[in-house]
Amino acid sequence: MLRYFTAGESHGEALVAFLSGVPAGLKIDQAFVDRELWRRQQGYGRGGRMKIERDTAHILSGVRHGSTIGSPISLQLENRDWKNWQESLPVGDGDPARHKRVASPRPGHADLAGALKYNLPEARYILERASARESAARVAVGAIAKLFLRELGIDVLSHVVATGSVTLPGEVSWESIRALYDRDEVLLNCADAEVEQLMKDDVDKVLKTGDSLGGVFEVVAHNVPPGLGTYAQWDERLDGLLAAAVMSLQAVKAVEIGSGVAAAFMSGSRVHDEIGYTAKSGFTSFSRTHNNAGGVEGGISNGEEIRVRGYLKPISTLRRPLQSVDFSTREPVKAAYERSDVCVVPAAGVAAEAMVALTLARCALEKFGGDSMTETVRNFNGYLQQLKTY
Numbered sequence: 001m002l003r004y005f006t007a008g009e010s011h012g013e014a015l016v017a018f019l020s021g022v023p024a025g026l027k028i029d030q031a032f033v034d035r036e037l038w039r040r041q042q043g044y045g046r047g048g049r050m051k052i053e054r055d056t057a058h059i060l061s062g063v064r065h066g067s068t069i070g071s072p073i074s075l076q077l078e079n080r081d082w083k084n085w086q087e088s089l090p091v092g093d094g095d096p097a098r099h100k101r102v103a104s105p106r107p108g109h110a111d112l113a114g115a116l117k118y119n120l121p122e123a124r125y126i127l128e129r130a131s132a133r134e135s136a137a138r139v140a141v142g143a144i145a146k147l148f149l150r151e152l153g154i155d156v157l158s159h160v161v162a163t164g165s166v167t168l169p170g171e172v173s174w175e176s177i178r179a180l181y182d183r184d185e186v187l188l189n190c191a192d193a194e195v196e197q198l199m200k201d202d203v204d205k206v207l208k209t210g211d212s213l214g215g216v217f218e219v220v221a222h223n224v225p226p227g228l229g230t231y232a233q234w235d236e237r238l239d240g241l242l243a244a245a246v247m248s249l250q251a252v253k254a255v256e257i258g259s260g261v262a263a264a265f266m267s268g269s270r271v272h273d274e275i276g277y278t279a280k281s282g283f284t285s286f287s288r289t290h291n292n293a294g295g296v297e298g299g300i301s302n303g304e305e306i307r308v309r310g311y312l313k314p315i316s317t318l319r320r321p322l323q324s325v326d327f328s329t330r331e332p333v334k335a336a337y338e339r340s341d342v343c344v345v346p347a348a349g350v351a352a353e354a355m356v357a358l359t360l361a362r363c364a365l366e367k368f369g370g371d372s373m374t375e376t377v378r379n380f381n382g383y384l385q386q387l388k389t390y
């Protein structure tokens, strides 16, 4: 079973991630893993921290001579900023005078709910773990899941559909999303240059006014065969697993599969993807007129591209802070401000790619099994053959 965990605080010494259940014999391309980490750090509207950090995954176990060996993989991402925080966040007792309190909780962040839950007098330790810095660890293990999926011919990427009030209409092709991935400079990861410029203008506006923006990203999983996930039990449905995986990302407040939201307001005859049978198709000879289902029917992948959208609320740390209350005096004050991103939709898309890849890798391993890549790929190819002759 593919399982993963992360540990580490935003300004602690390092993030750590564990990934267990990867078959032996998977080649690990370190440059690919680090490029995924770089992609998560990009995007117009990020805070200053992204400039001081260039993440790299230091693999500690489970990989030898460049390939997985079937043992749990553990890896570490150093926090370059740790040197500035050692005295404020020591593991030992340290000097309480050096502590950096978060004196007033930010509406929309985990500060108040977390401080109440963990019975802490202020929010420093809350934001340290609630922060999306954690998503870097997910991206690192997600990159390994992507390398696994590539061996089955599956690719997972994302693009930005909306930021604030600017939306890109229509469906974006896999080829355009792939072209975005090849860029060495990431602005808003939008497939349309004019719309991307409007998005940038929107971010500029909030940068000036001390406000923030949310938006929508879409993750696309390309070349996924029919048959991953099942309706047999509620917690084995692929749509449910994808929704939970993407929703678990910081600031994602809604998840949509295919045209799920619009479909609720349209008649069935316009929504459902009519079925045909042609000689030229992919995994099977069945074809569809469109892909409103987003590649999942009955909790099972149906052979079309899987399309999952994540809706992000605006960042809650505002340079012009909202009203809050001082933790110690209970007097009204402005919410705390600490260097922050103002728009993170492209980066959230990259983190969501990792979550989708980990979900698909888990479902693929459940279906095809295998303790070595040779065994997994053999089982996979046998299944593809079965589909061809269906």
Ligand SMILES: Cc1cc2nc3c(=O)[nH]c(=O)nc-3n(C[C@H](O)[C@H](O)[C@H](O)COP(=O)(O)O)c2cc1C
Binding pocket: 047, 108, 109, 110, 130, 131, 132, 133, 135, 249, 250, 251, 252, 313, 315, 316, 317, 339, 340, 341, 342, 344, 347, 348, 351
């Ligand atoms: C890639 C990424 C970067 C983020 N950066 C920030 C940030 O700089 N400042 C901030 O207040 N929130 C940031 N967030 C959002 C918070 O982490 C999130 O709102 C907070 O943990 C509370 O969780 P919730 O929004 O899911 O309720 C970021 C989210 C993502 C996905």
